Amino acid sequence: MKRRSLIAGAATLPLVAVVRDRTARAATPLKIGLLEDVSGDLAIFGIPKLHGSQLAVDEINAGGGIMGRPIQLMHLDPQGDNARYQEFARRLLQREKVDVLIGGITSASREAIRPIVDRADAFYIYTNQYEGGVCDANMVSVGAVPEQQIATLVPYMVEKFGKRVYTVAADYNFGHLSAEWGRSVLKPLGAEVVGEEFIPLGVSQFAQTIQNIQKARPDWLYMLNVGAAQNSFFEQAAAAKLNLPMGSPIKIMLGFEHKLFPPPALANMYATANWFEELDTPEADAFKKRWHAKFPTETYINDMGYNAYVAVYMYKMLAERAKSTKKEELRKVIATGNAGIDAPEGHITIDPKSQHTSHRMRLLRVDEHHAVHVVKDFGVIEPYWLGQVGCDLTKSDPKEQYTPDHLPKKG
Template sequence: MSISRRSFLRTTGTAAVLSLASPLVARAQTETIKVGGLHDLTGALDMIGIPMNQVFQLAIKEINEAGGLLGRQVEGVIYDPQSNMSLYSQYATQMALRDRVAVVMGGITSASRETIRPIFHRYETLYFYNTQYEGGVCDRNEVTLGTTPAQTVARIIPYAMNLYGKKVYTVAADYNYGHITSAWVKRYVEENGGEVVATEFFPLDVAQFGSTISQIQAAKPDFVCSAMVGSSHLGFYRQWAAAGMKDQIPMISTVLGAGGNDQIMLTPAEGNGILSSFGYFEAVDNPVNKAFLERVKAEYPTNTPVVSEISECTYEGMMIWADAVREAGSIDRDAVRAVIAQGKTYDLPAGQVTIDPQTQHAIRDVYIAELTDQNFVIREAYPQSPPLDTQMVCDLIADPDANVHHEISL
C-alpha cells in the first residue's frame, strides 16, 4: 500500500494530499538506517574486535559518502560485549528490540555466535558472522563470510606435511572452535597418511605453557599445529621461541593472523616461519585490495589496523548487505535475504566472493602464507574454494527455515 501511495503522490500532484503527506515523507528521508556492530572492544579478544570495529565504521562512512542507501544515511549502533556472553545476549536483544537495527555484524568466538544467533533469528534481525570458524551453521537468517576447515585446514595440513613430515602435535583453545577444528586436523592428517601424536586444549585465559612445551619436546613431532586463540595464548609462541624450539620443530596455525594484530605482537624472532591459511591477507595482490588498504590507512593514519580475514570479511559483510538493500529497494529482512540467496559474486579486497545459496557461506579464494618479519607472505593460492564441510549438513534451498549449528560428525 505504501508503494501505491507514493506512486499516487508522484503522478497526481494533488496539492492537498501532498501537503498532508510531506511531513511524513520528510521524516522518512531524514531517518537513518541503523546497523549493529557487536565486537569485543575490551576483554580477552579485544585485539581482534578493535580492527573489526574500525573497518565496520569505515564501511559505513564509505556507504554514506556514496549517497547512503535509499536516500538515507547509515548509522552504526555499536556495543562492546567485552568477551562476556551475558553482555552479548543483552546487547543482541537491545539491538533487535530497542534499536531496531536492519542488520548486525558481530561475534568472534563460536560461543558468542551461538549466544546471539538464536536471538537474531527469533527477532528476525539479519545477522552476518564474519569470522573464520569450525563450520556447520545452517540458518537462512545468518550470512557467514569467514572460512571453514574445508577451505583452510584441508589446504594447510597436506602442504605442511609435504614440507615437514607426518607426525603432528596439536594445541588448541578449549571451546567449540578448538575442539572441532582439532578433529578436522586429525582427519586431514590421517587422510594424508600421517598421525596426530597428541592434542591438548587450553582455556582462553591460560598463559603458561612450560609443561606442554616439555611434552612436545618429548613427543618429537614433525610439526606443531596451533589452534590457540586470543592474547593470553600468544604466550605459547613466545615461550616456544624462548625455549629454543622454534628452530627445531616447525609450526603452523589455523588462527594466527586471523585477528590481524596478533602477528605484530610477536617479534620476528618469535613469529618468523609460522604458516597460516585464510581467505584474506593484506598481501593479496589485486587493485581492489590495494585501494582498500589505502583507504584504511587514510582513515586511521595513527592507529592503522593490520587487516585480517576477520576484519576484511566485516567490510565484505557491510558491502554485500548494502548491495542487497539497493537491489531490493528496501531494508526489509526478507527482501534483502531474497537478493542474497541469489548467490551473487562480488569483487572484493580478498578477491572474488560468491554467496553459496545452499549454505549462505562464502565461496572464496584461500591462501597459505608464511609469517616473515611481522607480515604474511603468500606462498600458495586456491581459487574459489567452497565450504564443503558445511555443504555436507546444510541445504537452505531444501529447508529454508533451518536454524541449527551442526557439529559435523567426523
C-alpha cells in the same frame, strides 16, 4: 551527486522546510546494529572490527547510502560478556528496530544472540572465521570456515614437512572441532597425529607442552591456540629452541602475532587466510590506503576487521538487489546463487544452501624477520561442508550448529 548536494543543502538551510521534509522522507536512515567488544579481553579484535564497519559505512554514505538511504551505524560494546550480548541484541532489535544486526566475536557470543535473532526473525551477519556448521536462515556468515582454511593448509604442510603432526589446541569448541578437522584431513594422507594437547583458555605457561612436543618429535605443529595468554606459547617455544615449522588456520591474520612478538618467535609459521594486511593486489592496496587514512594508528588490518568491512558491502548488495531490507527478500537474492561482491581479496559469493561465503584463500609464510610471503594461491573455495552433510536452507531451516559428531538427520 545531485541528491548529495541536495541533502547537504538541506542540512545547511534548515529554514527551507519543504525541501527538508522531502529529503527526510527519501532518506530515512537504514539502521545497522553492531555488537563488537571494544573493552575487555577481546578489544584487540573488536576495535579493528568496529573500524572496518565504520570505514564501510562512511564510504557508502559518501556514495549516497543504500538505495538512497544513509546508513546509521548503531554500535554497542558488550565488553566480551555473553549476557551483555543478549541484552544488547534485544535492545538493537526491539528498541532501535535495526534493519540488520552485525557482529559477535567468539562462537559463544554468536550462540548467545542467535536465539534472540531467531525469535525476532531478524537478519544477522556473523563476521568471523569460525569452526563452521551453523545452519540458520536468519544468519549469513562472511568469515572463512574449516573447508577453506584447514583442508587447504594441512595437505600443504604434510607434503612440505612430513607426516608426524603435533596439535596444540585451545580447550574449547573451536579447538576441538578444528583438531577433529585436522585429523580427518590427515588420515587419507597417511599422516599421523603424534600428540594432541588441549590447553584451557587463559593458560599462559607452556614449559610442559614444549617438553611434550620435544619428546614426541613431530615434523610440524598444528597450532590452534587462542587468545592473548595462549599466544605466549610462541615466545616460550622460541626461547626453548623448539624450531619446528608451524601451521595454523587462525594465526597471523587474526591476532597479528608477528607484529606483537619480536622476531624470530613466529618464524616458520604457515597460515591460510582470505585476508592479511601483506596482501598486495591493487584492490587490496587501495583498501589498505583508505583504511590507514581513516585510522592512522591501526597496528594491523586483521582478517576480522576486513570481514566486518566486507559484511556491510555484502548487505548493501543484497538490499539493493532485493530493493528491500526484509529478510525474505534478501534471501531470495541469496537463493539465486550469484549474490556476490568484488571484495579487496577478489570476487566472493554467498552460498544459498549454507548462507556462508566463498573466499579466495592464500597460504602465507612468516620468515625469521617476521616478513610475510605468499607461498600459494588456492583460488576461490566454496563453503561446501554444510551442503555436503545435508544443510539446505533453501528447503528447510533447522537453526542448528552441526559438527562432525552432530550431523543433520537423514531423510
